[in-house]
Structure formats: structure tokens, C-alpha cells
Amino acid sequence: MAELETKKRVFSGIQPSGTFTLGNYVGAVRNWAPLQKEFDCIYSVVNMHAITVRQQPAALRRQTYEAAAMLLAAGINPKQSIVFVQSHVPQHTQLSWVLACNTMFGELSRMTQFKDKSQKHTENVNAGLFTYPVLMAADILLYGAHGVPVGEDQKQHVELARNIAQRFNNAYSDTFIVPEPYIQKIGGRIMSLQNPAAKMSKSDENINGFISMQDDADTIVRKFKRAVTDSEARVYRSKEKAGVSNLMDIYAAMTGKTDAEIEAEFEGKGYGDFKLAVAQSVIDVFAPLQQEHARILADKAELERILEDGAQRAQHLANKMLAKVYKKVGFV
Ligand code: ATP
Ligand code: LTN
Numbered sequence: 001m002a003e004l005e006t007k008k009r010v011f012s013g014i015q016p017s018g019t020f021t022l023g024n025y026v027g028a029v030r031n032w033a034p035l036q037k038e039f040d041c042i043y044s045v046v047n048m049h050a051i052t053v054r055q056q057p058a059a060l061r062r063q064t065y066e067a068a069a070m071l072l073a074a075g076i077n078p079k080q081s082i083v084f085v086q087s088h089v090p091q092h093t094q095l096s097w098v099l100a101c102n103t104m105f106g107e108l109s110r111m112t113q114f115k116d117k118s119q120k121h122t123e124n125v126n127a128g129l130f131t132y133p134v135l136m137a138a139d140i141l142l143y144g145a146h147g148v149p150v151g152e153d154q155k156q157h158v159e160l161a162r163n164i165a166q167r168f169n170n171a172y173s174d175t176f177i178v179p180e181p182y183i184q185k186i187g188g189r190i191m192s193l194q195n196p197a198a199k200m201s202k203s204d205e206n207i208n209g210f211i212s213m214q215d216d217a218d219t220i221v222r223k224f225k226r227a228v229t230d231s232e233a234r235v236y237r238s239k240e241k242a243g244v245s246n247l248m249d250i251y252a253a254m255t256g257k258t259d260a261e262i263e264a265e266f267e268g269k270g271y272g273d274f275k276l277a278v279a280q281s282v283i284d285v286f287a288p289l290q291q292e293h294a295r296i297l298a299d300k301a302e303l304e305r306i307l308e309d310g311a312q313r314a315q316h317l318a319n320k321m322l323a324k325v326y327k328k329v330g331f332v
Helices: 002-006 022-032 057-073 091-100 105-109 112-120 127-141 152-172 217-225 242-255 259-265 271-298 300-329
Strands: 009-014 040-045 082-085 147-149 180-182
Touching (some): 009 127, 022 242, 040 057, 057 082, 057 300, 091 127, 091 300, 105 152, 127 152, 217 271, 242 259, 242 271, 271 300
Parallel strands (some): 009 040, 009 147, 040 082, 147 180
């Protein structure tokens, strides 16, 4: 126990807004288990964030369990780390209100994810979509997390959480740890296979744009075969070759190979061979994860027990921080 208390803390969250993609895996989830060695880790399935975009209730329910099971399949040990569902810990929304009163309208208006999503869902630009980053700041600050392992697209949100923490600390005395984003050098931003200018996203309408972590081998091969490249038929990294560079990122992330090694391997070969090799490297990594995922989901009672235990442990920590914050702002 003494050892646990001296470890720095890490927090991250993932939305159950669909099935995890290869982008989620490379940019975020696969980095979470290794952090357990060095840090005291807390990982959440952030279902409250997910409803900023309209979700079908039955699908949200199913995806929440699937997401939690995938985190466990990816090696997160619930005995060591805390794994929980965001809506099970009401302190997140309670802190979120206090933080909202310390966040500026102008700051939230500059968030690129808000701009993107409000353009994508013009019929539902709701207040939750706008204040989403405040709830995310609450997730992180509630647990005194030092590190936040995320993909490149979340950097701006973690920076906002830093600003909110500093503003609160200046106004009410030292309370929050100012968190830092942990972003992968390779794979921090995996692009859509159909449009290498856009991020691979689990809510893309074009299912050929993303590889889902539940896609079978045939589907993975088919999607990579269709991936947008260019007409040069030579494998090397370049700004002008966004599609090929993205496939190289994926291959590098799956195999650990360097750019030079990848270029040498496909010297004189066409994109057909390259795409098949990339597909195979993903299949090799996903197959055992899919098996483990199925095994965990088959025992729903055990999964629910793990999530309940996680929620209790999270609530214990969250309560302490919330009490401190309420006291500082002058709530009787
Ligand atoms: P949605 O499509 O519903 O907005 P998303 O696929 O962007 O979802 P999130 O749940 O918002 O996924 O993100 C979970 C984690 O995965 C975050 O840390 C995010 O930065 C990371 N991530 C998401 N997409 C990518 C990507 N294409 N490349 C690298 N990391 C990614
Ligand atoms: N906004 C994140 C999900 C998220 C998160 C968090 C990530 C919600 N709360 C706290 C890290 C820390 C996203 O991936 N869109």
C-alpha cells in the first residue's frame, strides 16, 4: 500500500460511442496497460461524454460493456488499476459545475473538437457538446492525475484542464495537480483509410474509413486493400503521400519497425504487397485481443462486479477531492 501512495497518478477516458478503432488502440488504449508499472492508473468508460452526440440507449449500454471488456482485454488489471464507468461516480458532474464557473466562454469557443462536431451534427449543437471539455477537466482533476495518456486530438482539452486547474489554484489556493498530456510519438494521430486528411474516428459514417477492433480478418484485409494511397507505387514517407505515410505509421506501431526498415522491406514491391502486410500485422495484434474480449464479455456478472468495485474505489478518492473543493469555494 505504501508503494501505491508514492506513485504518481494517471487518468484517461474513452467514450463508448461505438466500437474502438485502430486509432483508439494505437493512440490511446494500448499505452494504458504498460503505464501500470510506473503509475497508479485510473481508466474510465466515459458514457456521460458519449451522450453529447445522440446515442441509441440499447447500443450505448452494449458499447459500455464492450468498451470496459476491451480495456481489460488490452491488459489493464482491475486489481491494480481502477476501471469504472463515468456515470457510476456522480462526483464528476458535481466538480464539473464548479469548474464550469471557472472556465471562460471564449476558451470553450476555441476548442477544435467542438467546432468539428458542431459542424458534423448541425441539428444537435447542444450545451453538453460545448461544455464537454469542462467535464473532461473534472475527470482528470478529481483524481489529482499527473499524466493523461491520449491521442494528439485531445491535447487541446488537456491544456484547457491545465488552465482551469491553474486558475482555480490561483483563486482558491493550491488544490489541483496541473496535469500533462502523454502523447505517443508514432501513432498519436492515425488517419482515416478513406481520407488521410481526417482523423480515423469510430463515428465515421463511412465504415471503410476505420478498422474496428471487432473486425474479422477478411474485413481488415478488404478495408486495407481499399485504403486511399497515390499513383506512385513506392513506399516511403512524405508530406505528399499522406495515405502511404499513415499506413507506415500503422505498420510501425504494430511491428515496431522503423521507416528505413519498412522502406527496405517494400523496395521494388507495389502497394498490393504493402497493404496486405499492414493488414496482416493488424490481424496478428487484434486476434488475441478479440478472443480475450469475447471471453470477458461472456461473464457479464464478473464484469459488472469489476466495474462496481472500480466505481467504489473511484468514489472514495473523488469524495475527498470534492469535499476539499466545496470547502475552498465556501459551500457550507
Ligand atoms: P468519436 O468518433 O466518437 O469522437 P473517437 O474515436 O475520436 O470518438 P474517443 O473516445 O473520443 O474516440 O477517444 C479515445 C481516445 O482515443 C482519445 O485519447 C483519443 O485521443 C484517441 N484517439 C481517437 N482517435 C484517434 C486516432 N485516429 N489516432 C490516435 N488516437 C486517437
Ligand atoms: N475527451 C476524450 C475522452 C475523455 C478523456 C477524459 C480522456 C473524457 N474524459 C479524461 C482523457 C482524460 C476523447 O477521447 N474524446
